[in-house]
Amino acid sequence: MGLTTMQGAVAAAAAATPDGPALTVDEETFSWRELWNRSAQLAHELERHGVEPGALVSLLLGNSRDFVTGTLATMMVGATPQPLSVRLPGPERDAVLAVARPALVLAESAVELDLPTLRVDALASAEVDVPERFLTTRSPSWKAPTSGGSTGRPKVIVATRPGELDAESAEVGRTTRLPIGEAVVVPGPLHHNAPFTFALIGLMRRNHVIVSSRFDAARTLAQVERHGASYLYVVPTMMNRIWRLPAVERDAFDLRSLRVVLHTAAACPAWLKEAWLDWLGDEVVWELYGSTEGHANTMINGTEWRTHRGSVGRVVVGEMRILGEDGRELPPGEVGEIYMRSAAPAYRYLGAEARRIDDGWETLGDLGSIDADGYVYIAERRVDMIVRGGSNVYPAEVEAAIEQHPGVHEAVVVGLPDDDLGQVVHAVVRAEPGVSDEELTAFAAARISRYKVPATWERADERLRDDAGKVRRSAIRERCLARRAGSGAEAVR
Missing domain, CATH: 3.40.50.12780 (ANL, N-terminal domain)
Known part of the structure; x- marks a missing residue:
């Protein structure tokens, strides 16, 4: 054509x-x-x-x-x-x-x-x-x-x-x-x-x-x-x-x-990804990671994922690299901030400014790493990461553990302020009736490190993510804080 x-x-x-x-x-x-x-x-x-x-x-x-x-x-x-x-x-x-x-x-x-x-x-x-x-x-x-x-x-x-x-x-x-x-x-x-x-x-x-x-x-x-x-x-x-x-x-x-x-x-929990691979076949299931801005993206199929578990693939459009807090490029395997660059400007913002450094490199705030073979791994968005007593907790990892429970439909994890630890892990879950906090705590503790297990739990009656899988963590966090303060705010929706 x-x-x-x-x-x-x-x-x-x-x-x-x-x-x-x-x-x-x-x-x-x-x-x-x-x-x-x-x-x-x-x-x-x-x-x-x-x-x-x-x-x-x-x-x-x-x-x-x-x-x-x-x-x-x-x-x-x-x-x-x-x-x-x-x-x-x-x-x-x-x-x-x-x-x-x-x-x-x-x-x-x-x-x-x-x-x-x-x-x-x-x-x-x-x-x-x-x-x-x-x-x-x-x-x-x-x-x-x-x-x-x-x-x-x-x-x-x-x-x-x-x-x-x-x-x-x-x-x-x-x-x-x-x-x-x-x-x-x-x-x-x-x-x-x-x-x-x-x-x-x-x-x-x-x-x-x-x-x-x-x-x-x-x-x-x-x-x-x-x-x-x-x-x-x-x-x-x-x-x-x-x-x-x-x-x-x-x-x-x-x-x-x-x-x-x-x-x-x-992010797709590893257990769910593996279930789909087993169901439909490694050659059928593909994953794409990128940005709405169109700087760059990665892609991976199930066969590759089996040997690079948790990866979102190698770059197929544009460029990506990992920078530390000092702005220097990190070696393979180290977690830092993901920067992307396209061959030519891919977008312009209305109502915002890009986080751009020299030579056209930009970041959306995602944290991740790139291994020696060029496979990209996503950790979390920097703004969503929870720092509990000096240890980093990635909400996606905690949510993936909780959502393996057969009685849990979905979970969203946020950090709430704590005088002692700085932040504590708080989970909002949509679950079947009768699933207790104690049961969820024990279930999570068997799958992730103890410091990552939610200290507090809250129930939601309605879906936490929209049909595109998006969740507004900042809004959920604010409502959780309002409820904690006893302001009479509505339950999380």
Whole structure:
């Protein structure tokens, strides 16, 4: 195909197989013709609302047909899609919009905003003409996802890559593992960077892309079986929920079509990773580590992981190195701060400043190491690390130990201040009724060093991570502190 605009690649697929399946949302499937026409219809609406090339268009939509068509429409007019979660509380949503300053917001009628808004659910589908400019106009940036980061302060990450790509190139295949002309299941929330990326590039590679309005473990496996999908994108939270299905239910699905299961976005506990390798095969399960900013990323398959247990792989895009607190590069195996660098600037922030040092090296605050063979290992985010009596405790390690308990659905570990030790380990768990603190303490103590075992425990009634596996530790920590102070704050949610 060669280099083309992103929407042009989708147009080519629509021209080749107009009645073939392009997008499925839950149980509803849209053809390439339907997807392309709706995108063009929305592009006309964007022009009527005065959206100009280079502007940002916020997509305040859940996983839906119009999230995808709104993205393509935005590119058709040369603007940049800015995905935004519909589940954000009003003040947090408004803070992001204040940073992004979009020319237009695509939303549903139930959402009330003080910004120019196109209510997509009120716009009935209609046949429209598709001028040549809708295929050839190149957006200066193909995405602008948001991040609250570890601080909770919103920022918008504007990619510097324009809206064009040689989608069917071997390089894109190598770095995404996406097939061409097959079926791919992407159940994550599309406002997150990875699901957005894999769904959009999946379409550009002429794949039938299957998404869900909300993640459901059994439905995801059913989608793989029903559509004969060869590719599944997941995050560790999804992997855990799928693995927690009764074995008789999980194993009833025919998953023989799967050739790639790619997981990313968060640390995967070693026991869970191994369970998936044993279930689906070492050659099927892949892991990707990188940043929304796009500096660099690593990749590893199950076969490599078996011999480099716990690694997220070797660098396949960009560069990485480990620096100590004095700014010097550390030898293989020593834990320090991970710095990344891309061949060319990959992004610009709105609402934040990059942590950049000489020669373009940047850090997001992750701690880790690189072994003598070039395999990268992630320890924790620096801001999340707990220092207990001078000893470092990595929450991900503690959470992985706790979540092996059959009665625990998920756990989040934070550090709380302590007059004697500086910080103590505190765990918030969502567990089955009847699982006591004493039982959890004993269970954790059998798996990790005693100083890492939570000193205190708290229960949560609702999920601690979203469908993308993300958790806002700073918010959970603040609520735990408020409860400890007896302020009457609500239970952790």
